[in-house]
Amino acid sequence: ETGVTQTPRHLVMGMTNKKSLKCEQHLGHNAMYWYKQSAKKPLELMFVYSLEERVENNSVPSRFSPECPNSSHLFLHLHTLQPEDSALYLCASSPTGGKGTDTQYFGPGTRLTVL
Amino acid sequence: AQSVAQPEDQVNVAEGNPLTVKCTYSVSGNPYLFWYVQYPNRGLQFLLKYITGDNLVKGSYGFEAEFNKSQTSFHLKKPSALVSDSALYFCAVRPLYNFNKFYFGSGTKLNVKP
Numbered sequence: 518e519t520g521v522t523q524t525p526r527h528l529v530m531g532m533t534n535k536k537s538l539k540c541e542q543h544l545g546h547n548a549m550y551w552y553k554q555s556a557k558k559p560l561e562l563m564f565v566y567s568l569e570e571r572v573e574n575n576s577v578p579s580r581f582s583p584e585c586p587n588s589s590h591l592f593l594h595l596h597t598l599q600p601e602d603s604a605l606y607l608c609a610s611s612p613t614g615g616k617g618t619d620t621q622y623f624g625p626g627t628r629l630t631v632l
Numbered sequence: 633a634q635s636v637a638q639p640e641d642q643v644n645v646a647e648g649n650p651l652t653v654k655c656t657y658s659v660s661g662n663p664y665l666f667w668y669v670q671y672p673n674r675g676l677q678f679l680l681k682y683i684t685g686d687n688l689v690k691g692s693y694g695f696e697a698e699f700n701k702s703q704t705s706f707h708l709k710k711p712s713a714l715v716s717d718s719a720l721y722f723c724a725v726r727p728l729y730n731f732n733k734f735y736f737g738s739g740t741k742l743n744v745k746p
Contacts, residue, residue, distance in 0.1 A: 519675065519677065521675070523675075550734075557641065557738055558738055559636065559735070559737055559739075560724075560734075562733070562734050562735075565732045567732075573732040573733070607676070609676075617731040618664060618683050620666070621676075621678070622678070623668075623675030623677070625673065625674055625675045
């Protein structure tokens with residue numbers, strides 16, 4: 518295992534529901550990331566946090582709301598999602614956010630299905 | 633627009649044969665280049681990266697990758713494929729002008745047949 522855990526592993530929700538995805542890293546890293554993985558499409562970087570401060574937001578719809586209460590935890594709050602939001606959501610961490618040579622460590626992902 | 637291309641959705645090779653998974657990129661400057669592998673129901677795992685120096689980079693599990701600046705390519709290679717190498721492989725690029733950006737390809741499924 519990589520030291521990055523995600524819960525839940527699977528989530529089914531209706532379009533009017535509100536749910537949250539949780540990510541926790543046990544590596545002592547300072548940067549955390551949310552990605553969206555859809556079949557046969559490039560991974561989409563959604564949000565980047567460095568030292569609990571959001572440093573990147575790649576034009577993600579407001580129905581996705583991230584939260585980083587400390588450097589070990591990252592949440593993705595979901596509300597009024599659309600069926601096209603169904604995907605695998607991956608969390609990753611890296612030692613620092615500002616060092617380009619850093620390797621990212623990924624969690625196993627949450628498989629989200631929006632009905 | 634910045635992008636990473638993995639032209640093959642799937643690569644099929646026989647066990648023991650050499651394999652190549654292709655990656656080309658269109659990103660400004662001299663970016664950092666990465667390869668990741670994803671096994672079923674798992675997150676991505678780091679394989680190798682190119683930062684600077686020798687164009688041939690060696691990584692985990694016997695994989696290597698060759699950086700070609702003129703062709704803006706970073707192909708993944710292995711001299712002798714194993715059935716256990718069967719997985720989804722992603723090429724990724726991190727531009728020097730913004731380390732908070734990461735561009736990934738769409739992935740290549742490698743099938744190694746016994």
